[in-house]
Amino acid sequence: MSQEKKRIPVAVLGATGMVGQRFIEMLADHPWFELAAVTGSERRAGQRYGDAVVWRLPSTPPAATMDLPLLAPDAEFDAPIVFSALPTDVAESIEPLLASRGHAVFSNASSYRMAEDVPLVVAEVNADHLQIVEQQRSRRGWKGFIVTNGNCVAIPVALALKPLQDAFGVRKVLITTMQAITGAGYPGVASYDILGNVIPYINTEEEKVEIETQKFLGAYRDGAITSAPITVSAQCNRVAVRDGHMVCVSVELGRDDVSSEDLIAAFREFRGEPQQRGLPSAPTEPIVVRDERDRPQPARDADVGEGMAVVVGRVRPCSILGHKFVLLGNNTIRGAAGASILNAELMADQGVIGA
């Protein structure tokens, strides 16, 4: 792949929203992909992207993108790869339409994550699940396919659990989250609700975290994905943080003879297929372990590995489940746009798309 001269045209669906903007930011100067089309709401279709968008990220929006015309959600365009930042209800009808037209749809929406023939993939964790797209295509009669990337908490949790599962087995995972406001999009959380406050509830979040973690860590065998037999219990909270979801984890492993040092070594040594292939968006170390007793912290560590690494700290014994630790994942990069792009890079590198 890396030898290719010509970049693959890609599209971003729902390009004016917060996740859409992150996609656009991360695709600017991408070595393999070239942003060729953007879609938005029916109402704004036809406008120049730069006129339709209120750019909310601290970065300067890429000049080339500003001049693209904003297409309607169901518009036709040429781009083998499509990144979907659509709202759930819109994604539900548009993503199958685009897959049927032959696009490889990498979706951040939750609509099809739990469909049995749709892979829910963290590239370092369960790249083998991508094989299910063959069943998906044949069953649904699509030329293209849908690949999903999961919830912004489930992704870093699955990533951190993967080396533990490989080395020791994982039986139970009890997690409590402290999630950043950017996880709710824009306008998202009202300032009145979160300034100097904690909200101990995020709609449908706990269910997603629990079942998606199980699917990420599940097995692909004989054309089917089986969720991992891991019990996951989540309590999700919103806190007054801008970027980076913090997660306190207690975990029961499959073996009793494991020390904190063993966990730390497993975290540190972990490398996935993206690292082996040297994909452009792959962090060198997918899991960075901090030794300081008061890290990770969202304000300091959310951008480690360009926001693509999970940062782990405070690995220590738990008197109930055996082990506990804290992890931080950048929710709009590793937990959303970046995860999708990494999945697309992986499939492009495998030669499945964009050839």
Place this chain on the structure above:
Amino acid sequence: MSQEKKRIPVAVLGATGMVGQRFIEMLADHPWFELAAVTGSERRAGQRYGDAVVWRLPSTPPAATMDLPLLAPDAEFDAPIVFSALPTDVAESIEPLLASRGHAVFSNASSYRMAEDVPLVVAEVNADHLQIVEQQRSRRGWKGFIVTNGNCVAIPVALALKPLQDAFGVRKVLITTMQAITGAGYPGVASYDILGNVIPYINTEEEKVEIETQKFLGAYRDGAITSAPITVSAQCNRVAVRDGHMVCVSVELGRDDVSSEDLIAAFREFRGEPQQRGLPSAPTEPIVVRDERDRPQPARDADVGEGMAVVVGRVRPCSILGHKFVLLGNNTIRGAAGASILNAELMADQGVIGA
């Protein structure tokens, strides 16, 4: 007690600090107690309290207190009851001195909480532990005694667990906290560290929460206190909240046939000795259960029951330990000054002091 005309003189040690200020605020217009003496650092001793203190609470400081002279830490004064907001190291030497002089010392310091002859008491939870002061007095040869009130997380946790322990038994408690900055005193947490951030570490906090919860829920029998055989595992975090510690709790009960509704009923029906005696600082309902799915919240619920009630919400099943819920305790009132005052009211009402 309530018939008494004359109020009992009381002193506040460490009166210029944040917890000291809370004591003074709560003692203004107290029906039974009258603030008669305040102590501060050696350096400021001799100053008028109003000149020595930088009043940091949003309230107006009580005018009468402003004119009291600030006494040195080891000064002698007439006041049967003493509230200690001393730092740990100072408390270690001063509290025994005052107890030996005959004062009933109600201490918010951690120095003697785990001493085996010192009661660590939440008035609604383990009032019977107060009997150990007799052993304390005779063993140490003191005319007075020390009663402690515990960590600002352990107090509301023990209070919420008490009705569960009584009704169903409690085996395991896994908690994750999101604690307010006022828990660290003043200047406490640097704004650089907490603004838009989470700090996943509070020095010695997890240990305190674990062992104090066990002692609170322990038994007094034959002149000795035995900590409860409950496994407690805590992860403590600091968040950008002013008042009110949030705690996510997962609990394994002693019985399997308990529903969320049973827990809620147990919380709601719970009353302790302070409620039965109608103590002035006792909240009508020590545990208030909110039905909304997004409560409690510190910015909205920290002052329920004048800050003396614990607010519980989101009671629901936990796939790992059986039950989970969220609780909120006002850390400087229920978790500090108010807990001490309630203990003193209880012993005054029992006729043990101030007669």
Place this chain on the structure above:
Amino acid sequence: MSQEKKRIPVAVLGATGMVGQRFIEMLADHPWFELAAVTGSERRAGQRYGDAVVWRLPSTPPAATMDLPLLAPDAEFDAPIVFSALPTDVAESIEPLLASRGHAVFSNASSYRMAEDVPLVVAEVNADHLQIVEQQRSRRGWKGFIVTNGNCVAIPVALALKPLQDAFGVRKVLITTMQAITGAGYPGVASYDILGNVIPYINTEEEKVEIETQKFLGAYRDGAITSAPITVSAQCNRVAVRDGHMVCVSVELGRDDVSSEDLIAAFREFRGEPQQRGLPSAPTEPIVVRDERDRPQPARDADVGEGMAVVVGRVRPCSILGHKFVLLGNNTIRGAAGASILNAELMADQGVIGA
């Protein structure tokens, strides 16, 4: 008035919004007024208020109000006094309708503030402007009338300037504001926009502050109100504060021989008609001056005088305009609901309404 036994029935329009909730909170246990009717959006009309509202204030909503039926915006009801927390566009059509039906409408909406026959009144500042309601009634053929109370910045600014105008004359006022998020209602400002941020713009705010301050400080003569010939220049900013608008003021007085001490004395001695009449919601001191060099502060001073006083600090020379100082006004109480209620109390006490 104070001798009256029977309380005057009042209604709150737009009762489910943030300002509506503040009205309801302040009217609970009001000695003169009794909440008899509440209106809301057409869509929710017919519901029980307690079912229609999401109570967002930290207080417990008054139980009696919870059972009131929510009326449609144009519903008929019996209540001589009406408090309007309607959005501007709705207020524009509903307030005249209610005035024509005979209600005394005290409006927090901006729709009629600058109408020449509608008084814009801060009870301590320009109570005499209320006389214009006679022209209003006769000109418009209404049995009732509309009285407005102004913008949440203009109110405290006018209140602070009034004693200076009386004693020294005021020529120019240059102000820069730092305004709380509650000024924008709910959901109001997105947390993404304000967390750790400042927004240097509030839609139409600067214009309102400038012209309303001039009208408040204007003169009523011969049946007409003339705005004061004071030049006002405002820069308005939103900051991450919950309650309380901070305002930095530079002022040029009509005389050159005025010292900071003269200003402070004028602030402290100021009393208006609400204080002279002892109205229930009148703060004892409408302007409280703090001597500390770092006050007022919203987190500490927003509730001074139950939120009805303006707090002033840092009175000192300005090398350009002569004098400068900082002021704080509670935006939802003094700057909104409380200002309206005080106006109604004043007119009730004058015997104009509710007889």
Place this chain on the structure above:
Amino acid sequence: MSQEKKRIPVAVLGATGMVGQRFIEMLADHPWFELAAVTGSERRAGQRYGDAVVWRLPSTPPAATMDLPLLAPDAEFDAPIVFSALPTDVAESIEPLLASRGHAVFSNASSYRMAEDVPLVVAEVNADHLQIVEQQRSRRGWKGFIVTNGNCVAIPVALALKPLQDAFGVRKVLITTMQAITGAGYPGVASYDILGNVIPYINTEEEKVEIETQKFLGAYRDGAITSAPITVSAQCNRVAVRDGHMVCVSVELGRDDVSSEDLIAAFREFRGEPQQRGLPSAPTEPIVVRDERDRPQPARDADVGEGMAVVVGRVRPCSILGHKFVLLGNNTIRGAAGASILNAELMADQGVIGA
């Protein structure tokens, strides 16, 4: 200069503090300078820098620097250029010592800013003032010299006023600031004081802003610097923002026939000597004007031009002084470390040092 192969060794004084860390961050990979020595407190001298420092910036500290030994404040070392992030009182004695030893001291401390033979320089504004070092050297008998860079508000204010002064003349400047917490160093502002709050006072800040702005905009003639005859009045506030000082400015120009468009053009066209020379740390546009009505904002614009540009917005008429606008300056980069480094680059490029 840019042709030079060998980088000039530089030292950072007070290297463990917040400004010291910024210097180190900005000097990593600097094309002309190479960090050769770091000093810290007497107490920590001798430790490895990486052991002595608690790195508080979100970036990863440069590995090479971590291994430098921390020198005592008065230690001797080889490095023609010295950047001082010393506290005022230490700077007062150490900086002259180092200047006398022959070092070119670029100081962020306030100790010598107003000394008449010490240049106070913003490289784009008053590079000509650097000539005064000749008087400084001869008068004080030093081989080296001290150049200072001013207060973190005065720097961006002077930078924004410079093109106005050049084109139209400036008579009066009334400013109100909303300053980030990083301006106070570490631990700096207590979280209790600033969370959800505004503090309307910063010790000695207003005086510094006023007199330093006058000196920056003053004239160097015949071996002396004369402060500009501009009246400056400042009100300084601390707000809950991490990086970036916001300033609301009202300005009276020397001419009456100037439009907002004229100001905007002057801002946009402005280039200083650093731009003409293409210094490594010089922003392409020293003043960036945003057209949106709600910009600049610290959370979005603090890093424009790598934190070295001043961002201006909302240029519009002021009814009192003629013109008003909002500006934002990155306080630890443009307002501190970056300003110093730019001054050093300028003098190195002029051939004055490091030859």
